[in-house]
Amino acid sequence: MKSLAVTAATAAVLLATGAQPVAHATAPAAADPAEFTVDTTSDAVDADASDGRCLTASGACSLRAAVMAANARPGSTITLPPGHYRLTIPPDPKLIIGDNPDPTTGDLNVAAPVTIKGAGARTTVIDANHLDRAFRMQADSRLSDLTITGGVAKQRELPITDTGGGAIANGHHMTLRRVTVSGNSAGYGGGIFNVPDSHLDLIDSTVSGNVAGEAGGIRFDDTGTVTNSTIADNRVTNPGDRPGSLAGYGGGIDIRGRGPVEILNSTITGNRSSDGGGGINIAPAYLDSLPSPIPDIIDLPLGRMTLRNSVIAGNTVDGAPADCKKAFATIASQGNNLDGHGSCRLSATGDLPSRAPLIGPLADNGGPTDTVALLPGSPALDAAADCPPTDQRGVARPQGAACDIGAYERTP
Secondary structure, three states, X not given: OOOOXXXXXXXXXXXXXOOOOOHHHOOOOOOOOOEEEOOOOOOXXXXXXXXXXXXXXXXXXXXXXXXXXXXXXXXXEEEOOOEEEEOOOOOOHHHOEOOEOOOOOXXXXXXXXXXXEOOOOOOEEXXXXXXXOOEEEOOXXXXXXXXXXXXEOOOOOOOOOOOEOOOEEEOOEEEEEEEEEEOOEEEEOOOEEEOOOOEEEEEOOEEEOOEEEEOOOEEEOOEEEEEOOEEEOOEEOOXXXXXXXXXXXXXXXXXXXXXXXXXXXXXXXXOEEOEOOOOEEEXXXXXXXXXXXXXXXXXXXXXXXXXXXXXXXXXXXXXXXXXXXXXXXXXXXXXXXXXXXXXXXXXXXXXXXXXXOOEEEEEOXXXXXXXXXXXXXXXXXXXXXXXXXXXXXXXXXXXXXXXXXXXXXXXX
C-alpha cells in the first residue's frame, strides 16, 4: 500500500518540533545523567550549556538552565519545588533556523531524554506568559505533578499559517502524569500537538480550557493513550482555511494519525468545536488532500481509536450536541462507555449510548487535578469493568458494587 503524502502543514510542524538535537546543546557521549533541583523562579539561561551544570550567571539553577544542562546529560531529572515559573524571555526570530531552535529564548527546548517532576499540579506552575509555547519536545520526556499554562504557538519558526501545540509540541515519546494543561492556545492542538512518529501517554491528568483553530485540547498525528484523565471545556474556533487541514474540528481530541489511540477510563465533556466532532474527531491527515474518489490502493480505515470505560458527553458542534465524528476511520468500543449524544455509535457490552450522564462541572473534587464528578443517579455509577485500581484523584476503585465509568469514582 502506498502511504499518504505528507502535506506542507505536517512537514512544517515536523520541522517546528525538530528532528535533530540543538547543535550547541549536544551532550558529550560519556555524560552521565544528573539530578537538578531548581532553586529560583526567574527565567535565566545557563551560563555554559555544554558543561552539564545548572548554573546561571548569578549562580542559581533556573528551570531554563536546568533544561539546558539536562540536554548535555541525557536521562537527567529536574525537580521543581512549589512555585510559579514564568517564562520571560521572548523568542528571537533571528536565532531560529529551521529545526534548530534557540534554547536561550522562547520555549523550553528538550533535546535529550529528561524527567521533570513538580511538587503537585496545584502548587508547581510553568507559565509560558503568552510569549511562546512552554515546551518543544525533541526527545523522550516524562513530566509529572505540575501545571502548564499561558502557552501560545505563533507563526515564528517557519513560514506557515500557524504552529502546533500551545503548551507542548511533542515529537517523541512523552508521558504526562498528574499534570494539568490549561489556558493555552495554538493554530493546531491548543494544549498538546503530537506530530507523526510521536507517542503520548496521558495519565491521571486534565487538559482543559485550551483554544485552537483545530484540536482544542489534544491533537494526535500518531499513537497515544489517555488513561484516567479528563478532557474538558476546550474550544475550537474556525479561523478559515489553512494548508492541509480541516479547520474547526475536534474540540476535545482530534486524531489524524494512522496509529492506534486508546482512551481508557476517561471523561471527555464540555468541549466545543465549529465542525466535526465536539468531543472526539478522527479522520486521516489530511482528508482534504486525498484524491476524490478515494482510489482502491488506499486501505481503509486510515485511523483507529478504541474506547473503554469512558464518558463522552456534553460536547457540542456549533452549539448542537455532538460527541464524536469519524471519516475513513474506526471508533471501536471495548465496552462500558457512556455516549451522551449517541454519535460515537457504541454497541459493545455495557455501552450506554444516548444517555444523560448526570455529571457536575470541572472542579476541584480532591486529588491533584480537577475532575468532573458523577452526580447521584448517574447511569455511569457501578457500570464499568476491568478498571485501574484508582481513579484520576487516587481514590480506590471500586467504591460500590463495580467501578464507575469515567475518570471519577464516586465515594459514598
